[in-house]
Amino acid sequence: MAKFVKKRSKKAGLPPGTLIHIGEKKTEKVKITIIDYDEVHFHEKEAKTIEECFPFKDKSRPTVTWINIDGIHQIETLAKLGECFKIHPLIIEDILNTDQRPKMEDFDEYIYIVLKMLYFNGKSSEIITEQVSLILGSNFVISFQEQGKEGDVFNVIREQIKTNKGRIRKMGADYLAYCLVDAIVDNYFIVLETLGEKIESLEEELVNYPTPEILRIIYTLKREMVLLRRSVWPLREVVNKLERGESSLIQKSTGIYLKDVYDHTIHVIDTLETFRDMVSGMLEIYLSSTSNRMNAVMKVLTMIATVFMPLTFIAGIYGMNFQYMPEIPWRWGYPAVLLVMAAVSISMVVYFRRKKWL
Secondary structure (H helix, E strand, C coil): CCCCCCCCHHHCCCCCCCCCCECCCCCCCCEEEEEEECCCCEEEEEECCHHHHHHHHCCCCCCEEEEEEECCCCHHHHHHHHHHCCCCHHHHHHHHECCCCCEEEECCCCEEEEEEEEEECCCCCCEEEEEEEEEECCCEEEEEECCCCCCCCCHHHHHHHHHCCCCHHHCCHHHHHHHHHHHHHHHHHHHHHHHHHHHHHHHHHHHHCCCHHHHHHHHHHHHHHHHHHHHHCCHHHHHHHHHHCCCCCCCHHHHHHHHHHHHHHHHHHHHHHHHHHHHHHHHHHHHHHHHHHHHHHHHHHHHHHHHHHHHHHHHHHCCCCCCCCCCCCCCCHHHHHHHHHHHHHHHHHHHHHHCCCC
16 A cells, blocks of 8 residues: 655754655666657667766757756766756755655746546556656756666657657657646546446445445545545646746646646546546445344344233233232243234234335
8 A cells, every 4th residue: 555654854953955755665677768860860778877977967968958866865976967967966966865745846947747647457456656747958868766677657758759659759848847747637537437336336335235345446546546646636736837937947838738737637637536426425424324224123123022022021910929819820821822822923013014114
């Protein structure tokens, strides 16, 4: 299950800009991939050292460069990259802290963007969140991921660049950054579709067979909703800032596409709020169903106790063993008492049914 709060205590007392990795180490080896392209040329390679990325900081280069780093736990690697590309130490510190909320910061020379990539764990069926940081420069984009995962949402973008599909090779670095943000947002719909199917199936099971196991699943869903809300809700402000086009690094032509991402973000938030209401309603349904079942059981037990109260009274009278009780020497006394007790029981049951208490 995902942790909501990462351990920030190890940064206590340290000066601002101190580089410490906060979060789980999700990959052993840092993988650095460089994709350099323009409308005609394309070149991709895996860098063995961070120094191989340094030549691509040159602003005079006519190509667009995408540097992707899988694994952010090697502090020295990020420190060298930040020093070369003149990234502020506080930004490198934020990249190392995987407990950031989605945000966007404009530093004129570059734009820093933090997003949350979401996907389902196939084994545990839990939602996994991974922080993605983007640095958008004039002719480059640097992306930082917590782990190198096969089949991540950026593979589609890599394939488009490689095969020269769409307009991505005709546009600048700002359009590449838009494509990366759009891929992450579009993947939210896949997560929400899977989550919606899970909620609908659970809702049907809840109505028919409410069990304590379902209650545990409901609480897990509520926890996942909190995680999703923390990951998605601030994204609206991030995309809105990018769409306004206040930075010279984002062209007006790209702003139109960012507006579409903003619409998708609003749709995701609306869907998420609907799911939250459904899960909260499911918890109320479970509690109501449990209460109704308990009331039904108590009702049956109360009826049984009510029927046996006069029978106990009659049996108590003839069980007192007084010597001068007129019915005791009577030959038909025992059958007569049983008959009276049966008549009382039947009469009470009939009365309860007429009152629709049974």
